[in-house]
Amino acid sequence: MSAARALQPAAGDIQRASYRHALGRIPTGVAFAAARAPDGSPVGLLINSFTSVSMDPPLVSWCLALTARSAPVFTRATHFAISVLAENQQTLIVALKRPAEDRFSGVPIRGGAGDAPVLEAAAAAFECRVFSINRAGDHDIFIGEVTSFESGADEPLAYLGGRFGQVRVFA
Numbered sequence: 001m002s003a004a005r006a007l008q009p010a011a012g013d014i015q016r017a018s019y020r021h022a023l024g025r026i027p028t029g030v031a032f033a034a035a036r037a038p039d040g041s042p043v044g045l046l047i048n049s050f051t052s053v054s055m056d057p058p059l060v061s062w063c064l065a066l067t068a069r070s071a072p073v074f075t076r077a078t079h080f081a082i083s084v085l086a087e088n089q090q091t092l093i094v095a096l097k098r099p100a101e102d103r104f105s106g107v108p109i110r111g112g113a114g115d116a117p118v119l120e121a122a123a124a125a126f127e128c129r130v131f132s133i134n135r136a137g138d139h140d141i142f143i144g145e146v147t148s149f150e151s152g153a154d155e156p157l158a159y160l161g162g163r164f165g166q167v168r169v170f171a
């Protein structure tokens with residue numbers, strides 16, 4: 001049995017490396033969460049914690065690290081937008097990982113609900129009104145009520161174990 005396979009207690013002083021390895025076995029999509037600061041400047045960050053919560057009403061959630069520079073803007077904003085990256089937007093990752101002050105330069109966006117920035121040509125986009133924010137450890141869980149959404153035919157970008165890739169579905 002490999003070290004990563006051995007059953008390990010998650011409580012208390014968890015071994016970060018092996019816990020991260022286990023979390024890295026969860027395949028996700030990649031999205032860009034964005035909002036508008038009171039001075040009109042856009043803020044946003046790459047996330048992979050995005051998921052659907054409820055169909056009626058339509059609710060989605062994502063988690064924001066309390067240490068994120070944009071956290072004060074998100075916690076005060078009335079709206080946010082989630083843009084799900086398409087496979088052919090892989091090159092945008094470099095831009096969206098830049099320091100916050102340069103993150104939007106040259107990135108095509110439009111204003112969604114509450115003027116929250118939405119990435120053009122995303123695989124899907126969800127414009128949301130903030131429904132609730134709940135503190136959970138070192139993150140805040142944002143739940144948004146979807147006020148409008150869009151999706152295209154492009155395949156979504158996948159993320160697994162720190163790497164970006166393609167989704168391969170069985171027939």
Ligand SMILES: Cc1cc2nc3c(=O)[nH]c(=O)nc-3n(C[C@H](O)[C@H](O)[C@H](O)COP(=O)(O)O)c2cc1C
Nearest residue numbers: 045046047048049063064065068069070071100159
């Ligand atoms: C693929 C990927 C997924 C990420 N998912 C999250 C996430 O779900 N929540 C989060 O707070 N940070 C996440 N991050 C980290 C933030 O994008 C990163 O720390 C960012 O610089 C924070 O922006 P800010 O400090 O300028 O606000 C992720 C990063 C990557 C590359």
